[in-house]
Amino acid sequence: METYEHFYTENKVRLMAYLMRLTGDAQLSLDLMQESFTRYLAGYGRNGNNRPLLFTIARNAALDALRRHREEPSADCESEASGLDPECRCIAKEAVDRMFAAIRRLDPLDRELISLVATEAFSYKAIGKLLDISEGNVKIRVHRARLRLRSILADGDK
Known part of the structure; x- marks a missing residue:
């Protein structure tokens, strides 16, 4: 369990930033990040530590989502800059x-x-x-x- 938690902690910010740049949509990126970690965990277990595989899963999920939506996403950074x-x-x-x-x-x-x-x-x-x-x-x-x-x-x- 510690291995996966460490893997998650080490990669969540980078994966979210990657997805934000790819999609331009904060909420969609958050959903895709969660989906990517879930798919990774389901397919490769708690002992996996394969960052390229995680990003490939996220990339495929993002491309699928962008194909489905096809509209111009907008970035919502209100919550990030609330201070x-x-x-x-x-x-x-x-x-x-x-x-x-x-x-x-x-x-x-x-x-x-x-x-x-x-x-x-x-x-x-x-x-x-x-x-x-x-x-x-x-x-x-x-x-x-x-x-x-x-x-x-x-x-x-x-």
Whole structure:
């Protein structure tokens, strides 16, 4: 039991952040995170400690959910920033919404690459294995996706 609890504690924040970047929806991400850990536990027991497998389960669940919904999700960060005054909360929410909107404008593979890199849970080599592309291709696509994000965000400022 301690092994699974440690695995959960060590991965829940990273998995939630990954799902938030992938979906742009806080509630959906929370549901997907819980579903992913539940599927992992049911399929691989309490002694598993396979982070790539957990993220693969979460990725598949997120892609299924996004296919089902097909609408533009919106980030709801009110609860995360509740300790701030209303003006700061509004500014923080706008910044998060703007970033998620920019990420959603990337093509699906680039969105996923940026999400996986941002979790800081995997090396480029591990990301390549997860997505079945070469490590070199991961590096190139991440670089191009970052440039595209920078361009999208800069265009929004004008």
